[in-house]
Amino acid sequence: MLLGCIGDDFTGSSDLANTLRKQGMRVTQFSGVPTVAADPSVEAGVVALKSRSIPAKEAIAQSLQALEWLKAQGCTQFLFKYCSTFDSTPEGNIGPVAAALAEALDARKVVVCPAFPGAGRTIYQGHLFVHDRLLNESGMEHHPLNPMTDADIRRWLALQTDMKVGHVGFGAVSNGADAIKAALDRADREGARLIVVDALSDTDLMEIGAALNGAPLLTGGSGIAMGLPENFRRQGLLSGKGSTWQGVEGACVVLSGSCSTATRGQVARHRADELPMFEITADAAVAGKLDPQQIADWAMAQAERPLVFSSADPAKVRAAQETYGREPVATAIEQLFAAIARALVAAGVGRLVVAGGETSGAVVEGLNLTSLEIGPEIAPGAPALRARPSGRPVALALKSGNFGGENFFAEADAVLRGDAPTA
Ligand SMILES: Nc1ncnc2c1ncn2[C@@H]1O[C@H](COP(=O)(O)OP(=O)(O)OP(=O)(O)O)[C@@H](O)[C@H]1O
Numbered sequence: 001m002l003l004g005c006i007g008d009d010f011t012g013s014s015d016l017a018n019t020l021r022k023q024g025m026r027v028t029q030f031s032g033v034p035t036v037a038a039d040p041s042v043e044a045g046v047v048a049l050k051s052r053s054i055p056a057k058e059a060i061a062q063s064l065q066a067l068e069w070l071k072a073q074g075c076t077q078f079l080f081k082y083c084s085t086f087d088s089t090p091e092g093n094i095g096p097v098a099a100a101l102a103e104a105l106d107a108r109k110v111v112v113c114p115a116f117p118g119a120g121r122t123i124y125q126g127h128l129f130v131h132d133r134l135l136n137e138s139g140m141e142h143h144p145l146n147p148m149t150d151a152d153i154r155r156w157l158a159l160q161t162d163m164k165v166g167h168v169g170f171g172a173v174s175n176g177a178d179a180i181k182a183a184l185d186r187a188d189r190e191g192a193r194l195i196v197v198d199a200l201s202d203t204d205l206m207e208i209g210a211a212l213n214g215a216p217l218l219t220g221g222s223g224i225a226m227g228l229p230e231n232f233r234r235q236g237l238l239s240g241k242g243s244t245w246q247g248v249e250g251a252c253v254v255l256s257g258s259c260s261t262a263t264r265g266q267v268a269r270h271r272a273d274e275l276p277m278f279e280i281t282a283d284a285a286v287a288g289k290l291d292p293q294q295i296a297d298w299a300m301a302q303a304e305r306p307l308v309f310s311s312a313d314p315a316k317v318r319a320a321q322e323t324y325g326r327e328p329v330a331t332a333i334e335q336l337f338a339a340i341a342r343a344l345v346a347a348g349v350g351r352l353v354v355a356g357g358e359t360s361g362a363v364v365e366g367l368n369l370t371s372l373e374i375g376p377e378i379a380p381g382a383p384a385l386r387a388r389p390s391g392r393p394v395a396l397a398l399k400s401g402n403f404g405g406e407n408f409f410a411e412a413d414a415v416l417r418g419d420a421p422t423a
Pocket residue numbers: 009011144145257258259260263281282310311312316317320321329330331333334355356357358359360399400401402
């Protein structure tokens with residue numbers, strides 16, 4: 001294994017795996033830190049953690065454990081993947097984990113670059129934009145777990161860590177890899193160890209990737225990985241062998257615990273298409289009134305792609321959190337989705353489309369999926385995946401909250417069945 005990646009959630013990890021696969025690396029996504037060695041044909045390994053919204057101390061411990069395993073697989077470069085909307089609170093976990101990994105690897109000039117231009121996330125003058133809006137006016141200020149109330153990544157990161165935060169601006173980035181290297185050296189001389197780097201386009205990310213050839217540690221969204229495979233290819237280290245992914249027939253069920261704007265649009269489209277849907281309310285989930293087996297039976301009895309969803313608008317989410325507390329309601333809903341997924345797999349479901357990073361983490365852990373094969377792209381940042389819970393193949397899509405167009409559920413169903421791959 002050449003490149004060792006640590007993702008702070010499951011959908012984000014598949015987003016990264018998708019980018020690396022598209023750039024020609026053989027990639028496997030692992031759920032949690034594996035207990036056995038990886039297949040030697042894997043060139044990039046992504047260890048998916050569910051560490052975005054847990055206490056910082058635990059996130060650090062899990063990330064360091066992942067680092068040790070990746071080192072033992074022979075990796076020479078490491079990437080810490082977090083959300084392209086920099087999902088974190090003033091306490092962390094991005095700063096604390098990045099700092100701990102930097103210390104463990106004795107790494108300097110650690111790039112911090114959440115940019116993902118393909119999904120509209122760009123960084124200019126240290127500020128993160130979602131399409132034409134500053135992060136804190138993009139809807140992310142209403143996120144149920146980590147409301148993002150400041151678009152200045154330098155300022156937000158500085159709240160999370162004592163390590164000095166620096167900045168490489170667009171002036172250097174637009175002049176290419178050598179100028180980026182020189183600007184990183186300058187920031188290093190000024191004492192900065194975590195360095196926010198501007199990026200507006202995939203071309204910028206390719207140049208940043210070239211500048212980071214051989215860097216022990218980098219951090220960011222999936223975009224920061226774009227230029228890395230080429231560094232390995234130039235050294236003759238990639239096999240060039242493609243993926244052997246195959247689609248899966250049978251029933252398709254959509255599980256959505258995401259309350260993000262894009263997901264709510266996809267749920268609205270499902271409703272407009274008059275497809276079957278079952279709503280999980282926060283009240284019913286917390287009261288333990290819903291039987292996962294009954295919900296799975298209902299889903300398996302539908303003729304066409306049913307949706308089980310808890311997705312709700314910000315006012316409803318806020319009301320539920322005020323009544324029950326943020327953690328208890330999130331845990332109740334996540335556990336319910338995990339139990340529904342287990343019952344669906346036991347009933348022979350072929351394809352599962354899951355919306356939301358935390359929700360996907362709960363489902364993948366609930367199904368005890370230890371590794372996922374990466375298939376074709378469904379939408380930017382969302383690949384088809386395949387696993388074998390209890391020996392039989394199941395195709396999965398793990399969609400980040402704000403990814404995918406309005407028709408994502410139908411598109412995912414088709415790609416997971418083996419039709420219409422888009423990349
Ligand atoms: N109706 C609801 N009321 C309160 N909390 C909810 C409700 N529905 C879901 N949740 C919780 O909100 C959180 C949504 O997070 P999740 O990561 O799954 O989606 P997301 O934030 O849209 O996706 P991503 O992290 O990929 O951007 C989960 O913990 C989920 O259990």
